[in-house]
Amino acid sequence: MKRAPSTFALVLVLVAAALLLALVLSSALQRRFGRQVVSDSYGRLALATALATDELASRPQDPAARRVLGSLRLLGVHVSDGQPPASSVRRIAPALAAVARTVGTALGDPSRVVATQTPDSQLWVRSARDPARWIVLRTPSYRSRLLDSALSLSVFAALIALAAAGLAARLVTRPLERLAAQAPGLLAGAPTGAGLEGSPREVRRLADAIGNAGERLRAVARERELMLAGISHDLRTPLARLRLALELGDAGDPVRRDAMVADLEELDGALEQCLAFVREGRDEALLPTDLATLAGQLLALRLQPDDWQLESPAEVTVPVRPTLLRRALGNLIDNAERYGAPPFAVTLARMDKAIEIRVTDRGSGVPPGLLGRLGQPFLRGDPARGGGGSGLGLSIAARAAHWHGGELLLANRTGGGLAATLRFSIPTCTAAAPPARKHSGVSPP
Incomplete structure (x- = not known):
C-alpha cells in the first residue's frame, strides 16, 4: 500500500505554493508598475533633453551652445546626421519601448522616435x-544586472x-500531533485538557469528541459486562430448579410440570429482555401508529384486564417505532403489576408538539433514595416493592423514549403508587446523547 503523505508535508507544500504564487504575482505587478513609472518619468526627461539638444544644435556658432553640447556628449547625448541602425535583438526591451512611446506621444508624431538595441540601448x-538630423540618447543597459538581482532576490524570497x-505548517500540525499522541488517553478517560x-x-473540539466517544464506548462495554453478569445470575436460579425437578422426576406431576414450564418462560423472558436491550431498536423505521389502539391491545392481553x-x-396516531414502543409500554405495564397494586391506569395525552404515555398504580411507591437510580440496567426494585424480573424493563423503556427524542420520567404519586411517563416530541427524532431519566419525589395523582 502506498504511503500517504503526512499532514505536515501537505501543509508545507500548500503554504509554500501559496507564498510563491503571491511572490510571482507581486513581482509581475511590481514590474508592470515600475515600467509605467520609468516610461513616464524617463520619457519626459528624454523629451526635454532631446528638445534642448535640438535647440542647441541649431546654433553652431554660439560658443555656449557648443560647450553645452560637449557636456551632453559626455553624458551620452549627441547629434547625428546618419540614420538609426537596425536593432541586433528581435525584441526591444519593454521599458525602452515604453519610453519611446511616451516621447512619440508627447511629440505628437510617433514616427519621429526610434528605439534601437545594438546591444546598447539608444x-x-x-x-x-x-529632418536629416537626429538627437541620439544612449540609455545604459542594466538588463544583465537586473536579471542577476532578480534571480538573487527570487532565491532569497523563495527561501524565506x-x-x-x-x-506555519509546524504551528498547524503540532497540535494534531499532540492530539494523536493523547488520543489513546482520551479514549481511556484522561482529561481533555491534558497536554x-x-x-x-x-483541535480541542476534536479532543472533546474523542473523549465523548471513549466515554460512550466504555459505557457500552460496562453495559455489556453487566448484561452478561445479569444473564448468568438470572439464568442460574431457574436452571437449578429445572435440574432439581428433572432429577426428582417431577415431570410426571402436573403441578410441578407447570412450575417447570413457568421456569422456562422466565428463562425465555429474561433472554428476550436482554436481546431487546442489546438491539436498542434505533434501527426500526418510523411508522404512523395509533397509540390508543396499541395500548388497548396490550391491556387486553393482561391476565386481569379488569384491573386496568x-x-x-x-385516536392518537403519530409516527413511532411501533415494536420498540410496544415493548417499552409493555415493560411499564409489567412493572406496575409486578411491583404495584390495582387499580392500574394507562393515560395518553397529546399536547401541541409532544405525546405523554403514563402508567400508574396504587402500590407502595419507591423510596426516594432508590427512585433516582431506577432505569439503570439490572437494577431491581425488589428491596422496596418485591417481585422478580430481569432489571432491564425500565432501561428498555428509557432507551425507547431516548430514540423517540424524549425521556422517561418516574415519580411517586400522592397517596401511594408510582407514575412512569414516556414523553416524546412530535415528530420524533433520534438524539445522540444517553437516554435521559428524570425523577421527582411526588407527582400529581
Missing part, C-alpha cells in the same frame, strides 16, 4: 528643425517563503 529623436511555510494547552479551538383503565382520546 533612443533616436528626429529634429524638428532639420519556505521557512515561513515550514513554520493540549494552547491548541486551536478546532385506559384514558385516551379516540
Whole structure:
C-alpha cells in the first residue's frame, strides 16, 4: 500500500505554493508598475533633453551652445546626421519601448522616435528643425544586472517563503500531533485538557469528541459486562430448579410440570429482555401508529384486564417505532403489576408538539433514595416493592423514549403508587446523547 503523505508535508507544500504564487504575482505587478513609472518619468526627461539638444544644435556658432553640447556628449547625448541602425535583438526591451512611446506621444508624431538595441540601448529623436538630423540618447543597459538581482532576490524570497511555510505548517500540525499522541488517553478517560494547552479551538473540539466517544464506548462495554453478569445470575436460579425437578422426576406431576414450564418462560423472558436491550431498536423505521389502539391491545392481553383503565382520546396516531414502543409500554405495564397494586391506569395525552404515555398504580411507591437510580440496567426494585424480573424493563423503556427524542420520567404519586411517563416530541427524532431519566419525589395523582 502506498504511503500517504503526512499532514505536515501537505501543509508545507500548500503554504509554500501559496507564498510563491503571491511572490510571482507581486513581482509581475511590481514590474508592470515600475515600467509605467520609468516610461513616464524617463520619457519626459528624454523629451526635454532631446528638445534642448535640438535647440542647441541649431546654433553652431554660439560658443555656449557648443560647450553645452560637449557636456551632453559626455553624458551620452549627441547629434547625428546618419540614420538609426537596425536593432541586433528581435525584441526591444519593454521599458525602452515604453519610453519611446511616451516621447512619440508627447511629440505628437510617433514616427519621429526610434528605439534601437545594438546591444546598447539608444533612443533616436528626429529634429524638428532639420529632418536629416537626429538627437541620439544612449540609455545604459542594466538588463544583465537586473536579471542577476532578480534571480538573487527570487532565491532569497523563495527561501524565506519556505521557512515561513515550514513554520506555519509546524504551528498547524503540532497540535494534531499532540492530539494523536493523547488520543489513546482520551479514549481511556484522561482529561481533555491534558497536554493540549494552547491548541486551536478546532483541535480541542476534536479532543472533546474523542473523549465523548471513549466515554460512550466504555459505557457500552460496562453495559455489556453487566448484561452478561445479569444473564448468568438470572439464568442460574431457574436452571437449578429445572435440574432439581428433572432429577426428582417431577415431570410426571402436573403441578410441578407447570412450575417447570413457568421456569422456562422466565428463562425465555429474561433472554428476550436482554436481546431487546442489546438491539436498542434505533434501527426500526418510523411508522404512523395509533397509540390508543396499541395500548388497548396490550391491556387486553393482561391476565386481569379488569384491573386496568385506559384514558385516551379516540385516536392518537403519530409516527413511532411501533415494536420498540410496544415493548417499552409493555415493560411499564409489567412493572406496575409486578411491583404495584390495582387499580392500574394507562393515560395518553397529546399536547401541541409532544405525546405523554403514563402508567400508574396504587402500590407502595419507591423510596426516594432508590427512585433516582431506577432505569439503570439490572437494577431491581425488589428491596422496596418485591417481585422478580430481569432489571432491564425500565432501561428498555428509557432507551425507547431516548430514540423517540424524549425521556422517561418516574415519580411517586400522592397517596401511594408510582407514575412512569414516556414523553416524546412530535415528530420524533433520534438524539445522540444517553437516554435521559428524570425523577421527582411526588407527582400529581
